[in-house]
Structure formats: C-alpha cells, structure tokens
Amino acid sequence: MTKYTYTEKKDTRSGFGAGLLEAGKRNPKVVALCADLIGSLKMQDFINAFPERFVQVGIAEANMIGIAAGMTIGGHIPFTGTFANFSTGRVYDQIRQSVAYSDKNVKICASHAGLTLGEDGATHQILEDIGMMKMLPGMTVINPCDFNQTKAATIAIAEHHGPVYLRFGRPVVPIFTAPDQVFEIGKAWMVNEGTDVTIIATGHLVWEAIQAGEQLEAMGISAEIINIHTIKPLDEEAILKSVAKTKCVVTAEEHNRLGGLGDSVAQVLVKNTPYPQEYIAVNDSFGESGIPEQLMAKYGLDAKHIVDAAQKAIQRKG
Amino acid sequence: MTKNIQELQGIASQVRRDILRMVHGCQSGHPGGSLGCTDYIVALYFAIMKHDPSFNMDGIGEDLFFLSNGHISPVFYSVLAHAGYFDKAELKTFRKLDSRLQGHPTTHEHLPGVRVASGSLGQGLSVGIGAALSKKLNGDDRLVFTLHGDGELQEGQIWEAAMFAPHHKVDNLIVAIDVNGQQIDGPTNLVMSLGDLPAKWAAFGWEVLQIKGNDMAQVVEGIEKAISMTGHGKPVVILMQTDMGFGVDFMMGSHKWHGVAPNDAQLEQALGQLEETLGDY
Numbered sequence: 001m002t003k004y005t006y007t008e009k010k011d012t013r014s015g016f017g018a019g020l021l022e023a024g025k026r027n028p029k030v031v032a033l034c035a036d037l038i039g040s041l042k043m044q045d046f047i048n049a050f051p052e053r054f055v056q057v058g059i060a061e062a063n064m065i066g067i068a069a070g071m072t073i074g075g076h077i078p079f080t081g082t083f084a085n086f087s088t089g090r091v092y093d094q095i096r097q098s099v100a101y102s103d104k105n106v107k108i109c110a111s112h113a114g115l116t117l118g119e120d121g122a123t124h125q126i127l128e129d130i131g132m133m134k135m136l137p138g139m140t141v142i143n144p145c146d147f148n149q150t151k152a153a154t155i156a157i158a159e160h161h162g163p164v165y166l167r168f169g170r171p172v173v174p175i176f177t178a179p180d181q182v183f184e185i186g187k188a189w190m191v192n193e194g195t196d197v198t199i200i201a202t203g204h205l206v207w208e209a210i211q212a213g214e215q216l217e218a219m220g221i222s223a224e225i226i227n228i229h230t231i232k233p234l235d236e237e238a239i240l241k242s243v244a245k246t247k248c249v250v251t252a253e254e255h256n257r258l259g260g261l262g263d264s265v266a267q268v269l270v271k272n273t274p275y276p277q278e279y280i281a282v283n284d285s286f287g288e289s290g291i292p293e294q295l296m297a298k299y300g301l302d303a304k305h306i307v308d309a310a311q312k313a314i315q316r317k318g
Numbered sequence: 319m320t321k322n323i324q325e326l327q328g329i330a331s332q333v334r335r336d337i338l339r340m341v342h343g344c345q346s347g348h349p350g351g352s353l354g355c356t357d358y359i360v361a362l363y364f365a366i367m368k369h370d371p372s373f374n375m376d377g378i379g380e381d382l383f384f385l386s387n388g389h390i391s392p393v394f395y396s397v398l399a400h401a402g403y404f405d406k407a408e409l410k411t412f413r414k415l416d417s418r419l420q421g422h423p424t425t426h427e428h429l430p431g432v433r434v435a436s437g438s439l440g441q442g443l444s445v446g447i448g449a450a451l452s453k454k455l456n457g458d459d460r461l462v463f464t465l466h467g468d469g470e471l472q473e474g475q476i477w478e479a480a481m482f483a484p485h486h487k488v489d490n491l492i493v494a495i496d497v498n499g500q501q502i503d504g505p506t507n508l509v510m511s512l513g514d515l516p517a518k519w520a521a522f523g524w525e526v527l528q529i530k531g532n533d534m535a536q537v538v539e540g541i542e543k544a545i546s547m548t549g550h551g552k553p554v555v556i557l558m559q560t561d562m563g564f565g566v567d568f569m570m571g572s573h574k575w576h577g578v579a580p581n582d583a584q585l586e587q588a589l590g591q592l593e594e595t596l597g598d599y
Contacts, residue, residue: 070448
C-alpha cells in the first residue's frame with residue numbers, strides 16, 4: 001500500500017480561495033461573484049487583490065447565476081460562490097437555461113457540500129447536487145479531495161472553456177496531495193495499485209479510502225484506490241482497466257446513493273463488464289445536524305464502512 | 319442604418335406579416351406579444367443600436383439586445399433576418415425539426431444574433447446586467463437593451479435584478495417592459511396584479527419612462543430619451559404600453575392570442591388587415 005502522510009489539515013474551501021487568487025493573477029478576465037458568503041467561500045484574498053473584478057450580489061442566487069452568464073459576453077470568466085445547496089437546487093433552472101443550454105463559460109463554485117457542513121443541518125446541506133449537475137448536457141463536474149487538489153482544480157477550470165461545477169467543503173481534512181500538482185480535468189488519479197478490489201472515491205472520501213486500504217492490507221486484501229475528482233466527464237478507461245484486474249468495485253462519495261458517482265460507475269460497468277459493486281453513499285435520505293465526524297459515521301461514509309463494503313464486494317465475486 | 323419613421327413603419331409591417339406566416343406555418347407559437355413588440359425591436363435594430371450582422375458573441379463595441387420574454391421569438395427572428403443576420407428564407411423553418419429557429423431563442427443552434435437562451439421567464443434582466451458589467455470592465459461604452467413582458471414581472475428574479483442594478487450603478491442598461499396587460503390565463507390584473515409599476519421601478523432606484531409602444535415615432539423618441547439618461551449612475555426602464563396582437567383587429571387586446579396560431583382563413587384576413595391599416599410600404 002502506497003504510504004500517504006500529512007502534516008496539516010485544511011478545508012477544501014480554502015483551497016478554492018487560494019486557487020481563485022492564483023487564477024485571477026494568471027488571467028485578467030477572471031471575475032468573482034458572491035451571494036453574501038465571502039468569508040465562507042474564502043474569497044477575501046481575491047477581493048483584496050482585484051476589487052474591481054468582484055461583484056457582491058447579495059442574497060440573490062438566481063440573479064447571481066444570470067449575471068455570471070451575462071458577464072461571459074465580453075469574454076469574462078465568472079466564478080460564482082455560495083453554498084452547494086444554493087449553487088444548484090435553488091438555481092437549477094437558471095443554470096440550465098442561462099448557463100448550460102447557452103454554453104456560457106461560468107464556473108459554479110460550491111462550498112459546504114454534503115453532510116459535513118455539519119451543525120446547520122439538512123436545510124443547508126445538499127446530497128443531490130452532483131446528480132443535478134451531471135445531468136446537464138455540457139456541464140463538467142469536479143469534486144477534489146483536499147486543499148492542494150482544490151486549489152489546482154480551481155486554477156485549471158479557469159483555463160477550460162465551458163460551464164463547470166466545482167464542489168468543495170467546510171471541514172478540515174488531511175492535505176496529502178502534492179502542492180505543485182497539475183490538475184487534469186477528466187483524468188482519474190491512481191492513488192494505490194491493488195489486485196483484489198477497486199475502491200473508487202471522490203472528494204474528501206479519498207482519504208477515507210486510503211485509510212480503508214491500509215486496514216484492508218492488514219487483513220491481507222490488496223485494494224486498488226482511484227481518485228475520481230472529475231465525475232463528468234468520467235474517466236471510463238481508468239475504471240474499466242482497474243475492474244478488469246480486481247473484478248469488483250466499491251464507490252465512495254458524500255452524496256445521495258441515487259444519481260451520484262456510484263451510479264455513473266455502475267453505468268460504465270453494466271455496459272461493459274458488470275462486476276459486483278457496493279455503494280458508500282447516503283442511502284436516499286436528508287442529513288441532520290451534528291459534527292462532521294459524527295455524521296460521517298452515522299451515515300456510513302467513513303473508512304470502517306468502506307472496509308466492510310470492500311469485503312462484501314469481494315465475497316460477491318465468488 | 320438610421321431610417322426615418324415611415325421606413326421603420328414599413329419594416330415593421332413586413333415583420334408583422336412574417337410573424338403571422340411563421341406562426342401559421344407551424345401552427346404553433348405566440349403571435350400576440352410578437353405583434354405588440356414589433357415597433358420596439360424594429361426601432362432598436364434599424365434606428366438605434368450599433369450592431370453588426372456578421373455577429374460575434376462578445377459584441378465588443380456594439381450595443382447588445384437580450385429578449386427575456388423568449389416566447390415572442392417570431393418578431394426577434396424576423397427582425398434579425400431583415401437586419402441581415404441570416405437569410406429570410408430560414409424563417410419558414412420556425413419551430414420545425416432541425417431548425418435553428420427553435421420555439422424559444424437559443425444559442426445552442428448557433429443562430430447569429432442570439433446571445434443567450436430565453437423562454438423560462440425572469441432571467442434576461444440578470445443576463446443583461448451581467449453583459450453591462452462586462453462592458454464596463456472592458457471599457458466598452460456601448461449600451462445593453464433588454465425586453466420583458468409585464469407578466470414576466472411576476473417572477474421574483476426580476477426584482478432581485480431590479481434591486482441590484484441601481485445599487486451597482488449599472489447605468490449602461492435600458493430595460494423595456496411590454497405592458498400589454500395580458501398573459502396566458504387572462505388579463506394580468508386578474509391573474510396577478512402588478513400594481514403601480516412606475517412607482518415600483520422608481521422606488522428601486524430606476525429612471526422611469528412611459529411611452530406608447532405601438533407608435534413608431536414615440537418609440538424612437540422614447541428610446542433616444544432613455545439613451546440620454548444613461549451614464550448618470552442609474553439604469554433606465556421604459557414602460558411601454560402596447561396592444562397584444564397590434565395590427566390585426568380580431569387579435570388586438572385579447573389574451574386568447576397569446577399563444578394561438580391563426581388558421582388559413584384567419585391568416586388571410588390578418589394579412590389583408592395589415593395591408594389596410596399599416597399600409598404596404
């Protein structure tokens with residue numbers, strides 16, 4: 001098992017803030033919009049550096065998406081910022097008509113995704129956003145795993161022409177990827193090569209998958225771990241190459257079991273090599289208030305549950 | 319580009335004929351609001367806006383127009399065709415399979431002249447504001463025009479945008495509202511009354527103008543006055559009183575022609591009336 005260590009934990013939203021500043025430095029056409037959540041989205045450094053390229057929209061997310069779509073006309077590259085819930089479900093129609101169907105170069109940047117927003121509870125959490133966004137034709141959907149990868153992804157999407165949904169979160173998670181990495185949209189990252197089971201994880205569950213891999217190794221089970229940071233377009237080649245070897249899969253995501261990464265992987269498998277698959281995801285329910293670690297455990301998203309799922313998947317392949 | 323009033327009326331008459339033929343041709347679409355807004359859009363494209371039919375999406379150095387009430391696409395398409403954005407023969411494909419002239423405007427089919435999809439109501443003002451902000455950042459001193467139906471003002475996003483534009487001094491923006499008092503389910507005052515529109519827009523911090531939208535001279539004069547009010551820290555709204563179905567007596571003022579196509583006899587009658595009342599310029 002490849003060893004991954006860390007010396008620091010940080011929130012992925014801070015990776016977005018750092019990436020936005022860097023993207024702004026590299027390209028004068030990058031602009032940012034926010035719906036009254038500058039602190040939550042870590043946009044202050046960008047605002048300090050480029051005050052004329054920031055737009056405070058107030059608590060009006062639909063208007064923010066429309067303004068962003070309009071700002072692309074003239075060549076600007078708008079990054080919108082609010083919570084994932086208000087970045088997607090609240091403004092689905094605005095994204096669908098004014099951004100995706102209109103092929104506008106808008107980057108929808110969504111913090112506080114998933115359960116681990118924590119204490120605010122289900123009104124502010126969202127577990128359906130990946131599904132909604134991946135169903136929009138032309139939309140790229142990205143869910144990076146730690147601070148460094150979120151920063152790299154933010155820089156990369158500024159250079160990519162087309163609508164992007166970038167998802168990140170509030171809790172601090174280990175920083176285990178390289179600070180100087182190049183983020184390649186649509187290209188899976190092989191975290192660990194193995195032979196008995198493929199674990200396909202996204203977001204900060206990649207770290208849980210690594211921990212699960214170490215526990216499985218202690219049990220004599222070799223896990224291949226793949227970080228799918230880009231859920232759409234999906235790196236089908238990497239998935240099929242891995243399952244051809246391991247012949248069973250666990251998918252892990254902080255999202256509803258219906259419509260997320262797991263279903264995207266299942267579609268690939270059923271069209272090609274239908275091997276057993278186990279889902280680590282929220283089982284079609286809303287979340288609730290709690291601290292992130294408690295919620296991860298209660299809703300079955302932590303390393304322990306990934307280990308159990310891997311054993312079950314291996315049993316199912318017979 | 320600038321035409322005199324009689325020439326503009328002549329173009330408007332041709333456009334109204336196109337609208338009726340297009341909607342009749344596919345037995346689908348929205349003739350009422352299209353006929354009512356013809357004068358305004360013709361005036362913009364043939365007397366007011368600096369624009370280039372060779373078309374590029376960014377439109378830097380040009381005035382931009384966004385049709386927010388996308389269901390009146392027939393008038394938009396006809397004006398674009400007459401202005402040279404594409405061949406007028408393409409108007410026959412309206413709402414038919416494989417056409418670039420979708421039921422509601424779209425960029426997806428790469429129709430020259432269309433910069434954003436519209437049809438789901440309430441979104442165009444936000445987009446227009448964004449385009450106006452983009453012009454300011456680019457140091458581009460041309461203007462952004464948007465058009466909306468009065469029923470569309472029932473959408474909340476309009477008022478989010480209405481609050482935003484004066485706060486951010488978006489003063490390179492001219493918004494027109496087609497106040498025809500009709501929507502699909504009936505007169506707007508019965509479906510969901512809009513109250514005192516001039517007072518509402520003024521209270522949000524806009525410069526407000528009121529004109530008769532089916533009087534070409536007044537339309538041109540109104541837009542020119544609106545332009546004179548730009549650049550002073552406030553956006554401008556033109557409340558434009560029109561008749562739904564203007565030019566065709568059996569359509570005029572009736573919400574029943576919001577989204578109904580004329581049959582063969584009605585088309586013939588309507589085309590004849592347009593010649594009689596508006597003249598064949």
